[in-house]
Amino acid sequence: MAFVVAAPYVRFQERFRVGPWEFIPYSDLQVADTPGQAEYDRAQGLMGLYHRSRRIPDNFGCFVKRRTGLVGEEITFAQLGSLRSVVLFGFLDRNPVDRTLGGEEDPNAGHKIWTSDNFLIVGHRVEHGFAAARYGAMSQSLVAGLRLDDEHAEIAPPAELVCPFMGLQPDPVVTDALWRVSRLRTPESRRILRAIDWLDLAWRNTPSVSQEMRIVLLKSGFETLLDVGERVDDQRTALQALLPKAAPKRRMRRWLGRQGQPVAAVMTDLEWWYTRFAHLRNAIAHGEVITGSLHRFGHTYHLWIAELRLRQAIKESIANQGFPLVPLTPWERVVAQALAAVGGT
Numbered sequence: 171m172a173f174v175v176a177a178p179y180v181r182f183q184e185r186f187r188v189g190p191w192e193f194i195p196y197s198d199l200q201v202a203d204t205p206g207q208a209e210y211d212r213a214q215g216l217m218g219l220y221h222r223s224r225r226i227p228d229n230f231g232c233f234v235k236r237r238t239g240l241v242g243e244e245i246t247f248a249q250l251g252s253l254r255s256v257v258l259f260g261f262l263d264r265n266p267v268d269r270t271l272g273g274e275e276d277p278n279a280g281h282k283i284w285t286s287d288n289f290l291i292v293g294h295r296v297e298h299g300f301a302a303a304r305y306g307a308m309s310q311s312l313v314a315g316l317r318l319d320d321e322h323a324e325i326a327p328p329a330e331l332v333c334p335f336m337g338l339q340p341d342p343v344v345t346d347a348l349w350r351v352s353r354l355r356t357p358e359s360r361r362i363l364r365a366i367d368w369l370d371l372a373w374r375n376t377p378s379v380s381q382e383m384r385i386v387l388l389k390s391g392f393e394t395l396l397d398v399g400e401r402v403d404d405q406r407t408a409l410q411a412l413l414p415k416a417a418p419k420r421r422m423r424r425w426l427g428r429q430g431q432p433v434a435a436v437m438t439d440l441e442w443w444y445t446r447f448a449h450l451r452n453a454i455a456h457g458e459v460i461t462g463s464l465h466r467f468g469h470t471y472h473l474w475i476a477e478l479r480l481r482q483a484i485k486e487s488i489a490n491q492g493f494p495l496v497p498l499t500p501w502e503r504v505v506a507q508a509l510a511a512v513g514g515t
Contacts, residue, residue, distance in 0.1 A: 171297040172204075172212040172242035175234040175250075178220040179288045179331055180261065182232050183339055189349040190238070191253055196221075196231040199241065203233075209242035212296040215318030219301060222324035230333050234291060250291065252352035255366045258289040259348060259484065260340025262373055267478050281336040285375040287328045288337075330375035343503065344485065347493035354491065357397075362487050365395040369480055381465065381473055382454045388476040389451040392444075395483055402448040406441040412486050413479070416440040425449075440479075447472050 177193065186193040194203060196217050204210040217231050233241045234250075261284040266276050276282070294301045302314040303325045316323045351359045368391030372384045379387075396412070398404040410416070417439030424434045425445075437445065450464050450472055465471055485497045495503045 171295060172209040173244040173293060173295055174213045174216050174242060175245050175291065175293045176217060176231065177234060177289060177291050178217065178231045179226065179290055179327060179333065180232065181230045181337065187237060188253060188256055188345050190236055192235055192237045193232045194235065194241065197229065199233055203235065203240060204242045205240050213241050216294055216296050216301055218318065219316055219323060219325045223327050225327055225331065227333050227335060245293065247293070252363055254289060254291050255363055256345055256348045256352060257340060258286065258370060259366050260345040261289060262369065263344060263481050264338035264340065278336055281334050282338065283334055284337050285332065286370045286373040287331045287375045332375065344496055347488050347496045351488055351491045358491060361394050361397055362484060365391045365480065365484055368394060372477065382460065384473055385451050385454055385476065388480055389448065391480045392483065395487060402445060406437065406444040409444055409483060410438055410441050412483050413440060443467050443475060447476055
């Protein structure tokens with residue numbers, strides 16, 4: 171028997187390490203990565219069940235093992251800890267943002283977008299050439315007796331799964347720092363991971379989660395991360411402090427309150443966006459009539475601004491835990507490290 175842990179719907183171009191764990195691309199698995207030839211064959215046969223679906227490209231799928239262990243050795247999900255959240259955020263953070271930032275829309279964006287459905291970590295017991303698959307959560311079904319060498323046997327992917335063949339790989343600086351933060355087990359680290367959980371739900375590709383519900387999910391992510399209470403003015407101030415480079419100039423803003431009374435306050439563009447975003451969320455949560463224009467801030471939908479800003483806020487929160495390179499671009503990191511080296515000599 172072999173116990174195989176796999177991430178069948180994601181693509182790594184090469185072996186990828188996060189903390190004590192290693193992801194091995196399906197095509198790169200070697201016999202030396204397993205206890206022996208029998209376990210190697212079982213692992214490859216299991217991934218073959220996923221690849222029998224024509225929707226899963228051959229270069230997708232990877233195995234998960236301890237860096238000091240072997241594929242086929244038993245791993246409990248308690249031992250994996252926050253691994254899925256860490257690597258999932260690494261993938262989601264590489265999604266295109268040009269349209270959100272006001273740039274030209276990338277014609278290939280649809281081939282670059284990862285969703286939460288792509289990153290599933292699943293464990294299988296493979297014994298005597300057979301495996302089983304479990305589907306669903308609230309209502310589950312178990313399909314047992316899947317024979318590895320049966321050309322008609324397959325493990326069906328989620329209905330909404332899309333495999334982006336141009337999707338970018340996670341940034342190891344981000345995933346390494348996030349893994350280290352996840353091990354701190356402090357209130358700050360727990361809020362970061364919970365905010366990623368809200369982002370995870372918002373990125374589920376199912377059409378059964380409406381755009382309105384995704385707004386509610388993302389707003390919950392901000393509330394968890396900022397941790398300043400329920401008042402919108404406190405939240406927007408905290409968000410501006412967390413993202414100081416985002417629209418620092420302030421000017422007077424005016425709008426109508428819930429009772430129709432005029433309200434005015436001095437805010438940055440970021441604070442003004444968050445205020446309008448919070449008003450949209452409240453209208454959704456209280457069952458008010460939502461017009462199409464309320465979903466937009468300027469020419470951009472609140473959904474995409476919120477998704478980007480939450481990702482940025484999560485990275486800044488990671489940076490505040492002692493990892494200042496996380497929010498920087500690769501070039502900015504080179505400059506920062508060079509300056510640090512000069513300053514240290």
